[in-house]
Amino acid sequence: MSFLIVSPGRDPQPWIEALKNQHPGLDIYVYPEDHNKEEVEFALAWNHPRGLFKNYPNLKVVASMGAGVDHITSDKELPEHVKITKVVDDQLTTDMSDFVLSLVMDHTRRLSIYKDQKKEKSWNRTPYKRPRNVTVGIMGVGVLGSAVGEKLSANGFNVLGWAKSEKDKQDMNTYCGQEGLEEFLSKSNVLVCLLPLTSKTENILNADVFEKLPKGAYVINVARGEHLVEQDLLEMIGSGHLSGAALDVFREEPLPENHPFWENSEILITPHIASVTSAESVMPQIIENYERMKEGEPLKNVVERDKGY
Structure with a gap:
């Protein structure tokens, strides 16, 4: 089981470090580096390429890096069974x-x-x-x-x-x-x-x-x-x-x-700076949802797809 980070144009390093601090030993891939798509069940994303996640047969959750989720919900090719979560911080x-x-x-x-x-x-x-x-x-x-x-x-x-x-x-x-x-x-x-x-x-x-x-x-x-x-x-x-x-x-x-x-x-x-997500601040809730996914428990801050939020 692996954890995928997809954030084109955004430095993934703070998220990698926060993940390693919160969950040592976790297998982390960063798109677009080479990786086994079948291993990925949980993805952390911001502005991912449209249609990307349809190529991950075992993907269960896509977590937004921030409070906004339209960058995920707007992807019409995201499989219906995949849960979307947002950050509440x-x-x-x-x-x-x-x-x-x-x-x-x-x-x-x-x-x-x-x-x-x-x-x-x-x-x-x-x-x-x-x-x-x-x-x-x-x-x-x-x-x-x-x-x-x-x-x-x-x-x-x-x-x-x-x-x-x-x-x-x-x-x-x-x-x-x-x-x-x-x-x-x-x-x-x-x-x-x-x-x-x-x-x-x-x-x-x-x-x-x-x-x-x-x-x-x-x-x-x-x-x-x-x-x-x-x-x-x-x-x-x-x-x-x-x-x-x-x-x-x-x-x-x-x-x-x-x-x-x-x-x-x-x-x-102003250059989209009203409220900027801190990886260290929000990582505990992302890891909690990762653990909940593994245990088959209900996730927190799940997006209602029909509403879009």
Whole structure:
């Protein structure tokens, strides 16, 4: 029985070391090095080549290296019997909530403006908004969305949540389904996307959604680049309906040098760093699922394939 790591473009060494620390003696293969595909029952993956896993006859589990799983679920050739697991990690959750709070504070206090003013040696005071006068709407109120809502609420912001189905959350009023979306959007001065990427949520950040936000609203996307219709965002910022956006995720990463987002002063760009997985932090839960697989026990953090998360 062997353990396979597949992470094109990502350094596998921290994961190899964490695996060896947690499970000495484990046979570890790293794609694309030569190995016996019949021996592999468990794979740890990030952005694997499409169709790769259909070539592993005894594969039982594909574990994501991070909280996102769309890079696995989007592979239509992944055998139906293979289980998919995701990472649920307190450090990832804290990192995400801190990051979103920082973006919201940067926007409401207009801090980025002063970087530009410094270049011009300009001494101008800009009006800002206080948290109690700002409502942040969070699309997606799972583990990450709930933590973000709790952090924002603790810092004085009014927080709303929206999800596909009804949720009961202590730190925010929640709306659900298409029937609740319009009211949710109409009250959101800042819109944060933390939705999982599925066929139903792809392109959800579009002109129809933006038009329902209050004039001057701000958009934060820390979920997936495929959630956003890029041209709609540019047009809505250009028209003045949106005041700007903070984007940490993109359809193509790294963002191409000729992309119009680079030239738009109202769009803050960060290189997918909102919440970065630590191999050492998440390895215990991955190893636990490996042991559970060997013993035929139920796995933790299993993805529901029909939902995509």
